[in-house]
Amino acid sequence: MTTVSNASAPSAAATPHAAAPAEILQSVFGHECFRSGQEEVCRAAIAGRDLLLVMPTGAGKSLCYQLPAIARGGTALVISPLIALMEDQAAKLAALGLRVARIHSGLERAVARQACVEYLQGSLQFLFIAPERLRVPGFPEMLRKKRLALIAIDEAHCISQWGHDFRPDYRMLGEYLPGLRAANGHVPANDGITARIPVLAFTATATPEVQADIVQQLGMIKPAQFIHGFRRENLAIEVVEVAVPDRAQAICSLLARPTSRPAIVYATSRKQSETLAEVLSQSAGGNGKIRAAAYHAGLDAATRERIQTAFQRCEVEVVVATIAFGMGIDKADIRTVIHAGLPGTLEGYYQEIGRAGRDGALSRTYLMHSYADQRTHDFFLNRDYPPLEHLSTVFQTLGENPRPVEKVRSEALARLELDQEEFDKALEKLEIHGGARVDFGGSVTRGGPAWRKTYAVQAQHRAEQYQKVVRYTAMSECRMSALVRHFGDEHDVDRPCGKCDVCDPAGAVLRVFRHATPAERELAQRIVDELRPLDYLAAGTLQRRLELVGRISRDEFDALLDAMARAGLIGIEDAEFEKNGEIIRFRKIRLTEDGLAVRHSTPLPLLISDGIGDEFARRGQPPSRAKAKKLDAAGKRTRADAGPAELTLEQEKLAALIKQWRMAEAKRLGVPAYVVLHDRTVTALATARPENSKQLLEIDGMGEAKAEKFGAAILKVCFGAK
Numbered sequence: 148m149t150t151v152s153n154a155s156a157p158s159a160a161a162t163p164h165a166a167a168p169a170e171i172l173q174s175v176f177g178h179e180c181f182r183s184g185q186e187e188v189c190r191a192a193i194a195g196r197d198l199l200l201v202m203p204t205g206a207g208k209s210l211c212y213q214l215p216a217i218a219r220g221g222t223a224l225v226i227s228p229l230i231a232l233m234e235d236q237a238a239k240l241a242a243l244g245l246r247v248a249r250i251h252s253g254l255e256r257a258v259a260r261q262a263c264v265e266y267l268q269g270s271l272q273f274l275f276i277a278p279e280r281l282r283v284p285g286f287p288e289m290l291r292k293k294r295l296a297l298i299a300i301d302e303a304h305c306i307s308q309w310g311h312d313f314r315p316d317y318r319m320l321g322e323y324l325p326g327l328r329a330a331n332g333h334v335p336a337n338d339g340i341t342a343r344i345p346v347l348a349f350t351a352t353a354t355p356e357v358q359a360d361i362v363q364q365l366g367m368i369k370p371a372q373f374i375h376g377f378r379r380e381n382l383a384i385e386v387v388e389v390a391v392p393d394r395a396q397a398i399c400s401l402l403a404r405p406t407s408r409p410a411i412v413y414a415t416s417r418k419q420s421e422t423l424a425e426v427l428s429q430s431a432g433g434n435g436k437i438r439a440a441a442y443h444a445g446l447d448a449a450t451r452e453r454i455q456t457a458f459q460r461c462e463v464e465v466v467v468a469t470i471a472f473g474m475g476i477d478k479a480d481i482r483t484v485i486h487a488g489l490p491g492t493l494e495g496y497y498q499e500i501g502r503a504g505r506d507g508a509l510s511r512t513y514l515m516h517s518y519a520d521q522r523t524h525d526f527f528l529n530r531d532y533p534p535l536e537h538l539s540t541v542f543q544t545l546g547e548n549p550r551p552v553e554k555v556r557s558e559a560l561a562r563l564e565l566d567q568e569e570f571d572k573a574l575e576k577l578e579i580h581g582g583a584r585v586d587f588g589g590s591v592t593r594g595g596p597a598w599r600k601t602y603a604v605q606a607q608h609r610a611e612q613y614q615k616v617v618r619y620t621a622m623s624e625c626r627m628s629a630l631v632r633h634f635g636d637e638h639d640v641d642r643p644c645g646k647c648d649v650c651d652p653a654g655a656v657l658r659v660f661r662h663a664t665p666a667e668r669e670l671a672q673r674i675v676d677e678l679r680p681l682d683y684l685a686a687g688t689l690q691r692r693l694e695l696v697g698r699i700s701r702d703e704f705d706a707l708l709d710a711m712a713r714a715g716l717i718g719i720e721d722a723e724f725e726k727n728g729e730i731i732r733f734r735k736i737r738l739t740e741d742g743l744a745v746r747h748s749t750p751l752p753l754l755i756s757d758g759i760g761d762e763f764a765r766r767g768q769p770p771s772r773a774k775a776k777k778l779d780a781a782g783k784r785t786r787a788d789a790g791p792a793e794l795t796l797e798q799e800k801l802a803a804l805i806k807q808w809r810m811a812e813a814k815r816l817g818v819p820a821y822v823v824l825h826d827r828t829v830t831a832l833a834t835a836r837p838e839n840s841k842q843l844l845e846i847d848g849m850g851e852a853k854a855e856k857f858g859a860a861i862l863k864v865c866f867g868a869k
């Protein structure tokens with residue numbers, strides 16, 4: 148075991164701070180009190196425990212390494228993957244009068260040298276480095292000359308290949324940490340501060356899987372794990388099916404009200420971002436045109452910077468972005484975040500919607516999706532995860548001796564079937580997975596063969612992440628609870644948010660719900676009856692048992708099930724089983740307590756999801772087929788709270804009589820009621836009150852066959868009602 152003595156006496160700045168955490172919080176950071184979770188985490192870190200803290204951005208993670216660093220004394224080594232984050236944190240600490248230095252590629256050599264001198268003098272409280280710095284020969288050795296207060300790893304999810312921004316340089320942290328923490332292993336404990344140098348990992352975005360990976364990769368020892376604060380009380384989440392061509396108009400309408408801005412729209416491609424920004428800029432925003440700008444990787448850094456600043460200053464009110472826009476921005480009053488297409492991961496999605504409403508005021512988020520998004524995603528997946536053969540081809544061109552990447556590339560391009568982009572992508576993937584090593588000088592050598600397996604696993608994982616997003620859109624569970632569960636905060640999942648489109652369909656802005664038609668309510672009743680004696684049924688089996696296959700589409704059936712779940716009558720649970728080595732997914736449907744209590748006399752006030760509100764649809768366009776279908780008189784599209792279509796009292800009575808007859812007839816024939824007559828036809832009959840077969844045939848929904856079969860009986864009901 149090594150015991151390295153301090154090269155020089157530590158300055159006052161770097162000695163342990165005897166004060167209680169709460170005092171340090173006030174005297175050093177100027178905060179009145181800890182935020183939820185902070186104190187517990189600080190105490191664990193001060194006591195020298197390894198820990199993983201998962202808290203959303205802005206919740207106050209930084210304090211959880213900063214305060215313990217001061218309490219423990221010595222220099223805190225902070226490893227951060229992004230120069231901007233590093234600069235930002237260092238500046239904030241320096242402003243508090245703390246001794247801070249940072250070392251990264253954006254700085255002059257002299258600055259780095261000075262940082263090392265100060266570190267060795269023991270006068271630094273915080274040293275920020277980029278992970279790749281540890282690979283610089285001599286650097287880890289230099290760090291080991293002094294006692295570190297702690298090692299903080301920011302954005303720790305970058306270490307995990309399951310994380311959404313995996314950084315190869317984070318991968319090797321695990322190799323260096325044991326050496327760094329072994330230094331000064333025997334400094335005696337003082338006031339409950341153990342000499343063990345704790346590793347503290349921080350991230351805003353890690354699923355349980357990624358959390359486990361972080362702990363393992365960093366070799367954390369019995370880490371305390373804290374997951375806090377994923378529930379956002381002031382976000383109203385809506386997830387809405389919107390056809391791709393309708394999205395621009397819907398977005399313009401949503402953002403037309405000045406109170407819905409500032410806003411961020413996340414687009415799925417550069418082109419979409421530019422088009423949307425253009426369309427928005429042309430559209431009226433209540434107080435003149437909407438000031439919108441596109442923001443994507445195709446713009447140069449200066450332009451991006453300019454847009455960011457303009458947004459910060461409210462000169463631009465809407466940014467339509469494709470990439471991690473908002474990472475560095477600190478804007479509290481974002482009122483709306485719109486996803487104009489399906490995001491690739493729930494983590495990314497959560498981070499993005501999380502940029503809304505930092506000031507605590509109610510903010511709305513909309514996720515637009517449709518089946519077409521799946522194709523777009525497949526395209527991206529293929530681009531980001533090129534075929535294994537591409538990697539193999541590049542792997543074979545690499546040798547044992549380092550050669551400049553440029554050279555390898557140009558040789559390869561001349562011989563291989565790949566273009567430059569494909570080559571670079573494949574090389575990047577090889578490097579990430581250890582199949583290639585690129586050194587500081589930009590030379591590449593061949594790595595180990597293990598890349599094949601981890602690459603395949605990762606590509607598969609990516610595809611699954613996307614499936615999770617797809618399932619999220621189809622869920623009938625509170626949106627916020629679903630997200631909180633996704634992040635592993637199991638203690639906090641059982642409380643519906645009360646604001647999302649699932650919890651409060653009537654309060655939804657973009658998404659509309661209509662009242663279920665009597666036929667749908669009847670069907671719901673049959674579903675209840677079918678489920679009553681059983682533990683659960685798979686959705687498909689249920690549909691078959693009700694003999695609905697073909698008569699009612701799977702979509703319509705699912706919409707009804709979702710409505711029943713929203714009304715609390717049934718629970719829907721994703722489940723899977725294996726068949727011939729294949730995972731088969733299905734949805735388990737079971738009755739809830741409320742569902743069990745339903746009797747035939749119980750009215751079922753169901754709200755069926757019905758696309759987007761008319762005011763958000765494309766102007767001057769004929770209603771789509773689906774919409775036209777739903778624009779019938781009985782189930783007339785309506786805001787959920789507006790009540791059903793209006794009939795006169797007399798018409799209402801006739802409709803009831805026709806339905807009575809219909810019910811009996813359906814029973815006799817053993818078919819669902821709407822097979823006899825559609826609701827819309829019932830309403831049309833009640834309104835028109837036909838007196839003979841000719842008039843009867845004029846009614847929408849009354850074909851020859853129907854007239855022949857039921858005409859006489861229907862006319863009798865209509866006459867009888869006179």
Ligand code: ADP
Nearest residue numbers: 178179180181182203204205206207208209210
């Ligand atoms: P994160 O790293 O989780 O994204 P930060 O650590 O940057 O969040 O904290 C966000 C903001 O909250 C910062 O401006 C910070 O000063 C402030 N903050 C953190 N803890 C407290 C506290 N206990 N009281 C008041 N403000 C706090």
Ligand code: ZN
Nearest residue numbers: 625644647650
């Ligand atoms: Zn909810």
